[in-house]
Amino acid sequence: MAQERGFWLMLPWVMLIGMPMFRPGLPPTEDGMIHAYRVLEMHRLWQAGIFYPRWAPDLAFGLGAPLFHFHGPLFPWLAAAGMALGLPLEVSLKIPLAGLLLLGSAGVYGLARRWGLSERAALVAALAFASAPFRIRELYWQGNFPQYLALSLLPWALLTLHQAIRERRWVWRFAAAGSIALLLLSHNITAMLSAPLLAGYGLGVIVAERLPVSRVRVGLHVAALGIGLAAFFVIPAIADRPLVHLDRLLRGEYDFRKHFLDLGSLFSMPPLYDDRLGNRRLILTLGLHQVLLALPAVAWLAREGGNDQGSDRRRALAIGCGAVLAGMVWMMLPVSQPIWERVPLLAYAEFPWRWLGPAALSLALLIGLGVDALPPRAQGLWMLFACGMLIVGSLGLLYNGGTHTRLLYPSLSDLHAYERWHRYPGLTSVGELFPRWVWGEIEGSPIEEAYRAREEPIRLDRASLPPGASVRTLKLGPLDQRYAVDLPVEGNLRFYVLAFPGWIVQVDGRPAPMWVEARTGWLRAEIPAGSHEIRLLFGSLPQWRLLELFSMGLAISGFWRLIAIWRPGRITGSRLRAVITRAANFSQHVQAIGGAWRAWSAAERSMLLIGGLALLGQVPYRLWLATRVTLDRPPGATSHLQVDYAGRIRLLGYRMEPADATPGGQVRLTLWWRALRPMDDQYSAYVHVYPVSGEPRLAFQSDHMHPADVPTSAWDVERVYQDLHLLRVPEGTKPGLYRIRVGLYERLNPGSRLRIDGSGEDGFDLPQLLVIARPVSPVMEPIVFGGKIRLAGVEAPAEVPAGTPWEVWLAFEALRPLDVDYTLFVHVVDREGNVESQRDLWQPTSRWPVGVEIPLAISLDGLSRPGRYALRIGWYKWPEILHLLLDLPSASEPAYVHPVPIMVR
Template identity: 25%
Template structure:
């Protein structure tokens, strides 16, 4: 099977679960779909306002704003902004963004498996298993997991670049490995961490020698530096949010029993759900892992270690660790680790070729067909479609788009409940606010103060907000009991111009500098030495 034909066939097969999205103008009803429309709009508005790369969502939270994109992943929203800039609707953009990620995941998995196994039939089977793992389709059409879908895309792409580097040790694959790792990190905060662990283990087990290993680990490190603008502030400033408080016990009710993972659930039986989510590995995927047990090669070790770790942390056996390791609670639901098994079981499908029955010509196409058809129930959104009559509700979304306080800052009394009567107003003294203009990260207005005055700008405080009066920086307060968590500041009598600006803190500037320096180094290296060997 030639690469072009295989890729075309994977593309066509990947359309099967996507077709239902495009036969209607309505939005597939998923757990997070409506939330993502609002985030897409907020991200695009931030970019349009010159807030690059966005950290603040100025119109959410009833106009008080919040540091949403300081903590929420970027990759899918960057992709969505391309389509929105072309004038597409939010609904169509959402459909295209998830479809592109799903299709490319299959293509990249095929390319990786082909490079790794040097066998086109194995590569095609692995790609089919990857695309048609039941939980993959749950993520796509039930959960609407924007960021997680892109981690599924970028993991095999990164592995492909690593395997090419194993074989050729060329600079271009080193740079592409670093770049794809960086994109992986900014695709989802928790799943990318798990997949980064897969990359480390992959190099450890399969790298041909120590020198190649060293360069591969360096590529991963450069990927971390490339994405430093995102993860360093997200980790360091997480303490300023209510996330840990609201999520501390969430994991307790989301441990699936082992039988739910193993038993097939082709028709979404509620008895095989945890928290309303089908959590099956998949019948054929379980068989693939069982086949790997019989092989006893590096591949089997790799797949079974990943699977064993995932199963352990998904079940109540790991409860003490969830209780005492705070970073685990950032995963929210233990069944998210099924993402690891989606990958390991797909790769384990290569073990079928070691079985004598697979030498019969009819077995291979039959398995491919059965794997695909067994997931047919999940090719359509389980809860149907939502007709969106007016997308203005998402462009002007008043809530905060999070569920567990991940971006609600500790200086506030929680999410806002209503819009303020004015974005800025005088709260002490006599004066007026005029000529107000607002962008995501900058507010500007004039103040006519007949006496010394104190103002409140109805913006939720977060490190980085600064106030300038006639070009000079002035102190701000954000703990006034009457204006809790909002920006208050004093202005002397007279006519003044005020600028309220969200800027980078020293920590964020340092993180930005690491990313920019890494991007420049990788770009220059690619231009100068891409065809050379290291």
């Protein structure tokens, strides 16, 4: 690839995707901090001389967990190497991540070229893989860095497997086996999902290259060698599953049945702007723009593609990629549930949408094929267009709008603080790696104080020593500690570690009887009376050691064979002299570069210039800034506010759908919040609904322990949080107008509410009122007051007993937003127009929703004289007593007289 101009054209365009890595701090991803602290733990154990630790002693507040026994150690190894060189933790993370971005793209480029695609097509395919929505999401939003590593290794595993099957040379077999081993060591789940892809690819190569069936043995040999190289990790990780709580990943929020996608989501467009939502919906899509860019390949496949060998290979690639893509899409849909339920271990993948990673590889190759599917004259312009579309289509995900976290030289005490505040004990989601005998959750440990003092904790519990006993520390290490004890009587000593195979307690060099303390899972040992040297040690079990030796032996033998192939005698003579001569002749290199530049087409020169200028000018970042949403005006809110609660949290706006509801119905109220400063406190949100008139009794409510389902202690000041409340209207709720009061209170002390800045109130009434509706008999003619309020209905009794109070229902509708609160008057008049009874009611018309019929119950006093009466209805503004006149064709009147009489008997 070093001589390929397409490869060098690719670099600036791919680096545009990596530009956010140059910003200080780590992007505020969901899982990024988890993996950062795992790297910290790996580096801490490297400092103790332990290269591959199966047990991570500092997790779970110092009680430990078998993290690297079940999770691939490759990414922590890569990042810990940077820390070993003295680099800060965040830099040690960013260097391998930036390298993986280029590594994955280079692998796709090489894979495309291996199938006969042109340099232009391979360039576009590489950029399509780098800018795949799922890949960018993993890098800047989800932060599952081991999964990103595995997906970057996948094209190399396919490429080396292709070469191994085609050429049968040992160097390619060993390279393919090494790639598979690295894949297994990076991310268990991605390796499991990639297994059928690798097997199918190997068979596809044999068919497409028209190789003998005997080459299947080569593929099997490569697979066996790759598994053998990673056997020290893979086999114990599978065999020891019953020792931990992995079953927690099969239920609750991690049940795969809850995470299937639909076709609309899979083929949707990623967002083109940053909406700054802290609880942003999962963006799980192939990317509509990428699917559309692959259509030329589909069109080319449908027509005659040529009869030469290159066309046949590209056709085979197109058919294979299309079939694989369709199969992966099918595996993400609910229709594939029976497969998920029946295939062993597949349920541990948790999320069907993980197939988006391998699917991005197939889609990228189809996009590259689409370039070669076009006429040669159109390929240059299409290449420019495709690259621009791929970059623009990634803008909404490329820059995470939250606050970046500086993580230079954190301590193990910081690790424990992260575990506590984010409830990730053991740096796992639900404590799935705690030993099987641990019950419940782990909230802390007695040895945290030692970590805060930056000391190695003493894991022997002094409180478990019998009276009169003494203890002296001889050696303190993360996985090896020694104590000198003097026991007057036999004692059952407790150690602050979670019991797990590998932990042993020795008394004077001999194993002591051990058992597990109920519920806590702590290790206990029986120590005889007398003076002894006690050793607490985590060692490798015989089967683990055997597998480690086996994998190491395979690796050494493989490298030895490579050295034998490349023995010094083979690189001397004329070939070596030619290499030295070409390296020494610098002028020829300069001339070659100039000649290559002159040989490039205008489209290729434009690609290099545009990519370089975009990189130097940080064009994607500038485009993102231009589309970034204003922090205090979140999109989606129908009303924007600036209501501050104790200078800590601001209510930015709301949306209420619908504006009216009937008893037994439901209203969706969405609130947008923002943290004004970082907080350690936890606040809950309440929404209380009260009638506008009458007694201020609570009608119904909604409370959220964590607004927007995110603890307020984790809120980012650069983001807004969308908090959805479902207000269920109880049966029997009286129709009318209701005010909605929104507030915040301390989660552990509901009586302590945050006060509104400026007013001192303990809650805020939303400007818009909620209407609890009921049907009111409509009026037959249009009755409009001042062009602002329409009388929609009148419902009055036909007969009323004399002297008995009675009630009238009226329905009104605001025709446009009102800026004045008007007063409603209802007069009961006799035949001569004399007012016998009346009721004047002030109404908050400035808060009425527009276009919604509002039912109002008017209570009237009883009439003493029998007779025939009529209702006169109108509106006026207090205190000026300015009436809203009726809109009539002939004249204007201050009131409407209802033509249906009311008889009083």
